[in-house]
Amino acid sequence: MNRKNLGDLLLEYKLITQDDLDEALRLQSKGEKKRIGEILVELGKVAEDDIQYLISKQLNIPFIFLRDITLDDDLIKKFPKDFLINNRIIPLYETNNEISVATNDPFNFEAINKFKEITGKDVNVSACSSKDILEKLQHIKYFYLGQLVESLDSLIKNLKKSGFYRIDFIFDKTLKINISGSFAFQKIYDLNIGQIAPEEILKYFQKFEYGYFYELFTNTNSFILFIYPILELSNIVFINKFGIFPDKMPLFTDLNYWGKLNIFKSELPKVGYNFIPFKQFMQGENIINLIDNVSGSLPEGVMLPVLCESCKGAKCENCNHLGYSFEVKHG
Structure with missing residues (x-):
């Protein structure tokens, strides 16, 4: 499957207008060091959940709400805190051969491969919002x-x-x-x-x-x-x-x-x-x-x-x- 530009996908699914996209692109061209999706969310043009859902449909991967899931604190603690926060990625569960993770950026292959490197297991990816990830990590008190x-x-x-x-x-x-x-x-x-x-x-x-x-x-x-x-x-x-x-x-x-x-x-x-x-x-x-x-x-x-x-x-x-x-x- 060909990877489409996120802005074009949002237009195709009528989640934003061309004016919305142009405004975000202007801010990005002026030195805003953020992705188009982040800028559109901050401008209030689209919800982050909508972006993640759209990406999950295009990639044929699950879209999840972390707030509805009970996670394994001990599994999360196996990975460096800064790594999880900076990459907006979190482990969900693991088996003998696989580990499942959720991220707000399924195209962050470097972070996804890091899980494979650390665990030696195949990695299954789901999409979710960065807000959900940060809220879950905030409550891992140990x-x-x-x-x-x-x-x-x-x-x-x-x-x-x-x-x-x-x-x-x-x-x-x-x-x-x-x-x-x-x-x-x-x-x-x-x-x-x-x-x-x-x-x-x-x-x-x-x-x-x-x-x-x-x-x-x-x-x-x-x-x-x-x-x-x-x-x-x-x-x-x-x-x-x-x-x-x-x-x-x-x-x-x-x-x-x-x-x-x-x-x-x-x-x-x-x-x-x-x-x-x-x-x-x-x-x-x-x-x-x-x-x-x-x-x-x-x-x-x-x-x-x-x-x-x-x-x-x-x-x-x-x-x-x-x-x-x-x-x-x-x-």
Whole structure:
């Protein structure tokens, strides 16, 4: 089928007049960096739904109203937010071999092929209005959080080179994210992203290659979530310089744990097994304490924070964007 000019199609179906088209073409010729269809919609000459319906008829593809469809939020979150918004395209559903998408521009082959590239599946295209797409994306409230938590991956890896070992998520109208450990504290983010559930944060962390200890405190519309990431890539768990090696498993701790190691929750130590008390300092055989819980003189070999000389705590490349460097205590 030959692809006709959109303006000619609109005239053929008597959705606009020649004067309407001429006015839109004049605006476009004066530097208006928009497509004819967009200009005609802004001028009030035609509804966007009419344009999309016409295109769908010409291409023999479905025309849909997204507001009548319940979408899969998790499927949408697989694709970059900016990509979906900028291209006015959204995934609808997928099978083992195909993925269906809706777009306001079925001729945007670059964006359509991107779905095939990402999923390795054939792409079925439907037409719909850009307004419907943007409204649906606006209500995907955890979309940005997913990108944020993934960006924390590099931060977590930097923690291994430092004395920081805990990430704090504090939600009360806004979401604050801090890191702490070894008597140091650093603010990372303060975000206004709407209502959020701690379970969503935990779910995103499970996509990484390490496990974590965690502690959760909740109130009516707020929560505090402490996450202690475990870098399993090196088969060693580092909590400052107190190391837990795989040959010391199984291990008990007074916090919740998610991961692949043989770690179990217990409020009290188990005779003959290693135990990490996160909530308080303990004495005894096989006890591995956090540095922040140690009272009195600190043992040799721990890492102590020193304010970064280059940025004075503002975070820079010299301190791996942590604001502090850490020096090993000797003697």
